[in-house]
Amino acid sequence: LSLDTVREFLTREEDTVVFGLIERAKYPRNTPAYDPGYLAGGHGHNASFAEMFVRESEAVHAKAGRYQSLQEIPFFPFRVPFTLAPPYNFTTELYSAAAFVNVNDAIWSTYFNQLLPLLAKNSDDGNYAATVASDLVCLQALSRRINYGRYVAEVKFIGDQQNYTTLIRNKDTDALMKLLTSEAQEDVVKRRVQKKAMVFGQNVTLDGPVETGNSNSSQTSFKVDPSLVYELYDKWVIPLTKQVEVEYLLHRLD
Numbered sequence: 319l320s321l322d323t324v325r326e327f328l329t330r331e332e333d334t335v336v337f338g339l340i341e342r343a344k345y346p347r348n349t350p351a352y353d354p355g356y357l358a359g360g361h362g363h364n365a366s367f368a369e370m371f372v373r374e375s376e377a378v379h380a381k382a383g384r385y386q387s388l389q390e391i392p393f394f395p396f397r398v399p400f401t402l403a404p405p406y407n408f409t410t411e412l413y414s415a416a417a418f419v420n421v422n423d424a425i426w427s428t429y430f431n432q433l434l435p436l437l438a439k440n441s442d443d444g445n446y447a448a449t450v451a452s453d454l455v456c457l458q459a460l461s462r463r464i465n466y467g468r469y470v471a472e473v474k475f476i477g478d479q480q481n482y483t484t485l486i487r488n489k490d491t492d493a494l495m496k497l498l499t500s501e502a503q504e505d506v507v508k509r510r511v512q513k514k515a516m517v518f519g520q521n522v523t524l525d526g527p528v529e530t531g532n533s534n535s536s537q538t539s540f541k542v543d544p545s546l547v548y549e550l551y552d553k554w555v556i557p558l559t560k561q562v563e564v565e566y567l568l569h570r571l572d
């Protein structure tokens with residue numbers, strides 16, 4: 319684990335996030351899928367169709383051993399044993415007392431309450447299962463990316479143990495936030511995801527050149543607004559990643 323490999327992981331994960339958003343944008347809002355009143359009876363609590371779908375899907379993934387890897391943290395914790403495959407002996411790069419720090423609750427509410435209304439057209443075509451299946455892919459990608467802040471924090475801690483140790487002992491979250499922040503790197507990330515939304519989200523035809531998405535071609539329309547992807551990273555993805563980093567560090571000496 320090094321700063322380079324950590325940055326490579328985050329860069330590759332951007333592709334998954336952007337493709338996920340493009341797929342979700344294929345479907346309209348389909349609000350009944352998110353309305354707890356839509357499923358009458360259910361499981362004795364007011365879960366939405368989306369929540370039920372994610373819960374049931376994660377149970378299958380848990381059974382298949384997906385969460386044996388610390389890179390993945392489910393939204394709904396399970397005691398489901400994984401029985402579909404033999405165990406794999408993953409190496410643990412994280413400090414064990416901090417390994418399960420995550421902000422999945424914040425990712426969940428941000429995704430459904432803030433992002434979806436900006437991403438999907440406000441209509442209903444009844445394709446609820448396909449729609450929430452694409453939500454699941456987005457949630458998993460965002461969760462993997464954001465909760466990877468644990469690995470980022472581990473690398474930064476190892477690289478500057480003396481300074482981090484002092485701040486952790488003092489529980490100085492503001493100073494920790496400052497020390498782990500690289501504004502130049504954040505700027506690179508935000509501009510790159512915006513560009514990825516342009517490259518991945520253009521319409522590809524056999525006639526004419528590949529559309530470049532530069533501002534003087536007013537014809538160009540993208541499947542997901544590139545500036546929305548910039549905003550997503552600026553307002554939510556990067557701040558939540560840094561929140562994970564700080565919370566991980568606060569437990570790094572436990």
Ligand SMILES: C=C(O[C@@H]1C=C(C(=O)O)C=C[C@H]1O)C(=O)O
Nearest residue numbers: 470498499500503504507556559
């Ligand atoms: C990931 C890093 O750490 C921090 C978090 C970033 C992010 O979430 O993309 C970017 C820069 C840093 O503020 C890094 O330095 O590469």
